[in-house]
Amino acid sequence: MQLSIIVPTYNEAPNVAELVRRVTAALDTVPGGIDAEILFVDDSTDATPEVIRAVAADAPLPVRLIHRDKAVGGLGGAVLEGFAAAAADACLVIDGDLQHPPERIPELWRRFSHGDVDVVIASRYAGGGTAHGLADRTRVMVSKSSTAVTRAMFPIRLREVTDPMTGFFLIDRRSVDQALLRPRGFKILLEILARRPMRIAEVPFDFADRHAGDSKASVRQGLHFLTQLTALRFGKMSLFAVIGGLGAVANVAIVWALTQLGVDYILAAIVAAEVTIVGNFLLQERFVFDDMRDNASGVWLRFAKSFTFNNAEALVRIPIVAVMVSTGHISAVVATAITLVLAFFVRFLFHSLVVYAP
């Protein structure tokens, strides 16, 4: 097998037959022919798997289906699962809704066959490419600005990449270190490119309208993308720090508001601390450790560990500050600051190694 064509699908029943037809027709134009398979990695809740099986039965090339009951990692997870199951090392990833024209496959293959690159990227923003299939002006703006921000955040790795968020590319899977990847959602190529240096070529393409059905992109995906981008660039610890910082501000604000309302200071401090601990837990579940949750213990156990740790930490820190002030010659403010910084690192380690341990 020379080429595995990986198609992630989520409820694309009306597009499958047309996709297979156009991919087959495109492959027929490759000089000398090409030994290829189509591998659907499907997370659908509709009839897509049945349609794929029916189409596979009379397709002129092998059409395989992996149906996942649990959509681990969403689109990105599906692509990685495709790499693992592919018959060929050359893996082409293409959307199932025909926004990526299969007629460009021969050009991607031709470029890849030179053998001097690890990945050929089909780009909407390289000379000759277009993005007219982006449904509306808002999406065009979001796509262009997030592409610009992303490229600025990875100036070296993405220097030659005009479209790091495309979902249409041909890659030698041996150049992908799967163990390093934490795929979530839509930006699998970016994740691959950001992790290690790759030899890259680009080919332009026209991002077309959807053949049928609706896009699965959403504000939720967008938010997800932003946090993952930050984590990818600056590491989990910085996201954790941002959330911790927000928590500290909220903590002070709650104490202030409650004491203004006449609540006793001690009670206000306790309420503020507990609210912040719970709030931080929810935020870190959602944004920092979201890629580790699936393999960790259940949510209530995670919460119990996190909650216990944070309370214990708060309780232990106060006497430590007192001891530091009475034995060393430092002020309470300095002692508090030192213990807070130390507590941050210990808290991060505890959450990475214990709360979210696989």
Ligand code: GDD
């Ligand atoms: N297996 C699986 N699991 N497939 C999924 C999932 C999922 O959770 N979510 C989406 N897909 C499939 C869709 O069925 C489709 O074949 C492809 O992934 C792209 O999804 P769309 O819903 O069509 O997304 P889009 O057109 O908005 O996004 C495309 O363009 C973006 C750039 O603007 C994709 O190519 C993205 O990768 C790309 O970043």
Ligand code: MN
């Ligand atoms: Mn699409």
